[in-house]
Amino acid sequence: FLAYALGKAQEVMAVFCKAGLSVAAHGSVWNLCGVYRAAGIKFPRSRKLSDRHRRDSVLVLPPRFRADPIVRDHAPLWVVAVTGWGGRAATEGIHAVVQLSDHADHEGILELVEAVGPSRVHVVHGYAQELAGTLRDRGYDAHAVAGHSGPPETGAPGQFGQPLHGRARPRRQAAGQPRINGQIVAPEVHVLSETGEHLGVFTTAEAIKLAADRGLDLVEVTADASPPVCRILDYERHKTRG
DSSP: OBOOTTTHHHHHHHHHHHTTOOEEEOHHHHHHHHHHHHTTOOOTTEEEOOTTOOTTSEEEBOGGGTTOHHHHHHSOSOOEEEETTGGGGOOTTOOEEEEOOOOOOHHHHHHHHHHHOOSOEEEOSSSHHHHHHHHHHTTOOEEEOTTOOSOOOSSSOGGGGSOOOGGGSOOOOOTTOOOBGGGOOSSEEEEEOTTSOEEEEEEHHHHHHHHHHTTOEEEEEETTSSSOEEEEEOHHHHHHHO
């Protein structure tokens, strides 16, 4: 689950911890959890994400780390963005979006400024010039920060708009080895069960989830078919037997 490191990530962790699930949080999220723990807020069954995390753990990390080697190589590969940006966050490598916003609306921002009573207000993001003007009309020393005074972004927002480059792409399969899970590039695939039964044609994301729900991998067995044929199996055990 992708969520910004302070606030939203901890909300996501709290939901899964309450449900009794194990949570592995990226270091940038885990370190900020210390603030919550100091205030008496606990996250049971949670720990810092490492390269030894279990496959049954829910991973929580900031969007910019969505292709970290730990995630890329070991995650179940069902990636969900938790954000108030909605469908605009559905960029490469993200399979689903849960819309959750912790931002104040216009009136809420004005109420916050009034409650704080600041001597100066520096406005960033969104319609910064317009908001600064409104605040000046209300008697505040408010200014839009240079470089952050335009309208809201129209493309994929913030960290969700950062492209996947280099190490951020799924690891290439070793020579002579089949593609598995996130290495599969075809948009849809034929899926065979563990016993060889043809389950039908699925989008690759659906097929990966189908395999992950069974605690198994999706392995491309016939890459030159149209669409490619994949089989659900335990790839590590399959390699050992091979």
